[in-house]
Amino acid sequence: MKTIGKPFKVVAIAMTVLGVSIAGCKKDKDKATAQNDPSITSFSPAEAAIGNTVVISGKNFSQEKAENKVKFNGVAAVVSEAKTTELSVKVPEGAGNGKITVTVNDITATSATDFKVNASAPRVSGFDPAKGAAGVEVTITGERFSNQSKAFFGTLPATTTFVNTTTLKAVVPADVLTAKIRVTNGNLEALSAIDFIAPPRITGLSVDRAEEGQVITITGVNFSDNRENIEVAFGGGVATSAEIESCNSTAIVVKAPVAGKDGKIGVTANGLFVQSVNEFKYKATITEFSPKSGPKGTLVSLKGKRLGVGASIEINGIPATSFPYRAPDQTEIRFHIPTHASVVGDKIKLKSNNLEYLTAEPFVVTNVWKKLRDAVAGQYYEKGFMYVQNNEIFVGLGKNATGGLNNTYAKYSIANNTWSTPVAIPTIVTPRYDVSYATLGNRVFVIGGLISANSYKRDVDYLDLGDNTWRDAGLLPDNSGGGVAFVINNTLYAGLGNGAGARKIYQFDNTNLNWSEGEIVDLRSAGFINNSCFVLDNNAYIGHGKDVANNMKKAFFSFSGSGTTGPVADAKVVTDGAASFSYNGKGYVKAVHDLYEYNPTNDEWKLINSTDAIYVNYLTVVNNRIFGIGYNGEVYEYIP
Structure with a gap:
């Protein structure tokens, strides 16, 4: 009997260990899955009338509107805008007080608090113009406005004029950001269905000098997540869509375009234009020179891009003084190696636009000590x-x-x-x-x-x-x-x-x-x-x-x-x-x-x-x- 019992004991122990291992793997998998599940962190406004826009904030939403299933206390709502961290929806007919749910890939997230339907809340149905800079007067249309109503562009308060219960006038405030227009009546508020488009502002450039094709990051505000809404011009030379690598509301990553010129960088976002405060300048690029060696006085051809209209050249610190040819498109400079006694061979130095460039290899001056x-x-x-x-x-x-x-x-x-x-x-x-x-x-x-x-x-x-x-x-x-x-x-x-x-x-x-x-x-x-x-x-x-x-x-x-x-x-x-x-x-x-x-x-x-x-x-x-x-x-x- 003892002999028979031992194998069963071993099997039981093995199964127990295996069970622990399987359970451990399942927990790890569940943990990884949970990190990708949708979740709701907040929504605004907390109460609104039927037809009003509600913005739901959270994470792991889908950028495809149709892939987000939103319900107000069980009643399906239509998604008008979708980002991975934010959804805009309208309170559907038949909605009542209760939780908001968002379902993505059959995984449902539920709000921590109840949404309340309030028929007394104001509603924003539209505004005109759709975009503009600080100081522009915007007409806001909707319902249930009052002489206590106040308009906000995002979080910025605007000077508001009550016209009637369906119309407000608001002046775009300084430093406005692209955001929804918000109207408050006391503790009640309403959001516009779409964003008011504010003009872009450039706050900085990762570099103010670069070679053709070098990646530059333009930072600012009021750009766009959609490349089709972005255009970047370098001194009037427009970057192609292929040269714009990525963009969002605060940054544009772009390659300095081949067609670009020295000057201010211009950004057009959503049809509105802005220029950088500082000028951008292209760096020269040296691609080759020939011959690679020769006595003093040798005629050398230096080739590259944007070599500079008035660029100077030195070797061993001695400037070249003879320039038989400069290409109009700045792709070639021909010069004579100086005959000064100190010239004994070195890398060729190009000075252009207050920058210095060296050739990758030296010019070897021959017949020299x-x-x-x-x-x-x-x-x-x-x-x-x-x-x-x-x-x-x-x-x-x-x-x-x-x-x-x-x-x-x-x-x-x-x-x-x-x-x-x-x-x-x-x-x-x-x-x-x-x-x-x-x-x-x-x-x-x-x-x-x-x-x-x-x-x-x-x-x-x-x-x-x-x-x-x-x-x-x-x-x-x-x-x-x-x-x-x-x-x-x-x-x-x-x-x-x-x-x-x-x-x-x-x-x-x-x-x-x-x-x-x-x-x-x-x-x-x-x-x-x-x-x-x-x-x-x-x-x-x-x-x-x-x-x-x-x-x-x-x-x-x-x-x-x-x-x-x-x-x-x-x-x-x-x-x-x-x-x-x-x-x-x-x-x-x-x-x-x-x-x-x-x-x-x-x-x-x-x-x-x-x-x-x-x-x-x-x-x-x-x-x-x-x-x-x-x-x-x-x-x-x-x-x-």
């Missing part, structure tokens, strides 16, 4: 060495700001645009200036130099980038200062300069760490002190410089490593000590403020930049970017 950072206080490396490692640029040795010699180097981080605190170089390396330097594999060689005027050094040191250790690489066969160093065909060469080996170029044995005796080369009228040097296609191009008499030169020659030289076209100017670099198969020399380009294909030099008055002493290419560094730590980038 862009300053990345200012000088560093206390840092100064004149005629020292430079190398690149891990996207960082190092400079060291050379003269300091007082003419003494540095025994340190500093590191510039491209990513962070910062200089490190200078680091001491081991004493194995003699401080000096006018050195030659070059990188071969993971070794940075510092060659020759001076420790003072006419005191030349043969020292060759190198920094092993693998373990960051300085080592001795022997001596040059002859003293050298202000010479050149370069790598071609994976071989290091150095030479020239002011010393015993002034006209020689030496080859370095990287395995045995020794130098060849060197060969005298044909300088082809070039100088041999403080030359410029760059490498193209395993040929070193050497030139400029000066001779022992300090005569600066403009001749160049090429060196292929065989000891022989080849002729190269003369540069455009004479100079010495000019920094140089190679980029995309061409050579470049920065002679004071001017940048010259050498094209080996046609053996031709040309001046490509003379507008940027900057001076750099070290030039290098890192990840296809060209950097120039001044003695005092100023950093520039050249945008080719």
Whole structure:
């Protein structure tokens, strides 16, 4: 028996739990349903004659008049106006004292108090005019008026004149709202069947400037719930019905129309018109510009909408002054990039109607030196060495700001645009200036130099980038200062300069760490002190410089490593000590403020930049970017 009993006990418990769960679900469902049921919170007036209008307030009514079934003490009434929170109905024939009921979707709501039928109550049958502003006289018709009758527009009392028992005159009060007209006789009152339409008033705009299509909310009173009764005009340009997103008596949500104009916003509601106090202005919209890059003076086309009749344009804070074309419909402005020295590329700024707009991306000014950072206080490396490692640029040795010699180097981080605190170089390396330097594999060689005027050094040191250790690489066969160093065909060469080996170029044995005796080369009228040097296609191009008499030169020659030289076209100017670099198969020399380009294909030099008055002493290419560094730590980038 015990064995049989246990299953029944379990089933009973399970059924009990299930029953609780089902009951709980039903309660939740009933609660959710109740929230959507119709309910009556009040009605007005509390007593009225047959045929009078009664307004029933509540919630969850239907906006469709026919879906609301209203009864006065069981007698059906006709609904004349329907909102989800308010119904207007007339007291039906045969109605008696009792509760008012509203039935929606078979759910009935009942008033808390009784409605009373009072044949003595006044009745409003109509009024004329149907709409108007404050001060307009309205004729109210009806029944059972008296010299004690008072008219109200909504809740606002009106100056009332008794004409006879069927006619009153009332003056529309200030600040009138769209509402029913109410007439009182003592404690009895009557409501009009329809609302008196008051003129709209605009109290505010969510924004007073916007782009075409931007959503704006117009706030105010006496608007309409019906879009067909609303018209919105922006400076005379009317919004389409599609551009009016929603509306009610106190707010209109509208998209700034394409047809709109700057000016006051006008709203027509139920045939009555009003304008905003403040003017609305359209914002400009920039859609594109082209080209995206070019040198100073480039003609750029900026396109968009409502760009402005007298709009101005800036880049880097420098205004454009040349505007060859402005589209009459304000959809395009053509202008020249300013040629001012400060223009180095930035987003284009449009100034229109006291607002500023930036393009989404910058215009890249090419053939320009862009300053990345200012000088560093206390840092100064004149005629020292430079190398690149891990996207960082190092400079060291050379003269300091007082003419003494540095025994340190500093590191510039491209990513962070910062200089490190200078680091001491081991004493194995003699401080000096006018050195030659070059990188071969993971070794940075510092060659020759001076420790003072006419005191030349043969020292060759190198920094092993693998373990960051300085080592001795022997001596040059002859003293050298202000010479050149370069790598071609994976071989290091150095030479020239002011010393015993002034006209020689030496080859370095990287395995045995020794130098060849060197060969005298044909300088082809070039100088041999403080030359410029760059490498193209395993040929070193050497030139400029000066001779022992300090005569600066403009001749160049090429060196292929065989000891022989080849002729190269003369540069455009004479100079010495000019920094140089190679980029995309061409050579470049920065002679004071001017940048010259050498094209080996046609053996031709040309001046490509003379507008940027900057001076750099070290030039290098890192990840296809060209950097120039001044003695005092100023950093520039050249945008080719």
